[in-house]
Amino acid sequence: MDTMIATDGLTKVFGAKTVVDNVNLTVHRGEVLGFLGPNGAGKSTTMKMVTGFLRPTAGRAAICGHDVLDAPIAAKRHLGYLPEGAPLYPDMTPRGFLNFIASIRGIAGAEKQRRVDEAVARTQLESVLAQPIETLSKGFKRRVGLAQALLHDPDVLILDEPTDGLDPNQKHEVRKLIREIAPTKAIVISTHILEEVEAVCSRAVVIAEGRVIADDTPAGLVARSPRHGAVTLTVAQPQAETVKTALSALPGVGAIEQGKANGKGVRLTAFAKPGNDLATAIAERAAAEHWPVSDLQTERGNLDEVFRRLTQPQQREAA
């Protein structure tokens, strides 16, 4: 696999505050890396350093083998970047802006026309091409920023919150676009929309207080949830206590959580001890003992919960 982005001990200190602390990341072609973290965790600062905009206090970053400080122009040729907030020149029209970007990127003539048209089609900007950017909605502005980043078909795409301000349809389109172009590129997207990570990313990196605290596949991250593999069943009220006792006696079952009773019965959740598959055992037992089970499901865990546990220090220490 080609290494497209490499950072080595990337660190940024503002005054007395270490905003990014020794970040080492390698991103290969074909990977879509979701960069997660609470606001202020250092996501944007890391991206600004990887793109060569911000000089790191220590460490290095390279794009396609070009150090962003020693060979900035070579590195930036391979890079498409959507900065935080998608800044654009408000007086320009999207067409004028994209033509400018194409010229700066050394694309001329018929090729320029073709590339601009392609980027416009991919981001569905046809209807606003001649309108000043300042008059566009947030969603269109974001897409102009995306079109600009995609224009030269870069090897590396760094997108800081690419779907912020888009409606659900537009989000879907952008995610589809990212999946389409992913195989030939290395893509980093920062986001705090966790469903987006599961939808488009092949890898999720969680950063908190400037440090990488998890680097895993989205599925691997979900599996860290205590709820992962837990089995929830709803049993009729009278037998709830019997079932609960039987469940806790099963091998592999950790804690049992009892929900409130509702019309259908009582919800019981049996948490799995790591590495145990409870669903089959519980289903067989329920059938054998004729438990009055009206509903049985295996939980896959919840990324939000994992995210909170990882990024909130007090919870991290407790875990």
Place this chain on the structure above:
Amino acid sequence: MGHIATIFRREFAGYFATPVAFIFIIIFLALAGSFTFYMGYFLERGSADLQTFFLFHPWLYLLLIPAISMRLWAEERKQGTIELFLTLPISLAQAVVGKFLAAWAFVGLALALTFPMWITVNVLGQPDNGVILAGYLGSLLMAGAYLAIGSCLSALTKNQVIAFVLTITACFLFTAGGSSAVLGLVQGWAPEAVVTMVQSLSFMTHFQNIAKGVIDLRDAVYFVAVIAAWLAANVLIVDLKKAD
């Protein structure tokens, strides 16, 4: 060079995307004309030259050029577009020079539109057109120097008003350095060498030499050096302040 030309085109067109260009040019022409006729007694002097026209250019630029230069970098920083701009495959020097040249060309256009003055003086008498051409070239060089100061100082802040005030102050020092008021202050106590240095740093002294038709290479070199020095400082300041 290609990058500078691309940046130049975008920036130059930018002046005409809003009413800024038209307002600037109209005010520039109105002020240039009224200074010449009312304060310079252009007609009453009965002399076929543009001395009185050029005489007021330093003051005209002092007032109007900071209004052009203040947005050059402050606006990029405020809008956040600087992050987009400086992550394109261009060098910082290309970015600074491209923006500067566009602003200079714009002021040059405003200056060129004073051509009716030249026509007037040629209709009324037989001026020395060589001297007039020298005056225009000197004025353009001086405008470049004011702009370079303004471009550099606009990189210090996100706030255009601050950039404007800083630039007016710095430009005033460079303009008035050669005036008798400032020189008088220095002359009383400082050694002759210091007085000469203060005087030699003034835009006024160098510009008036050129505008009188005394084309001394040193005066032209002076303005070019001032432009180069301020733009070099501009590159450093953009690099230091871009991410603040």
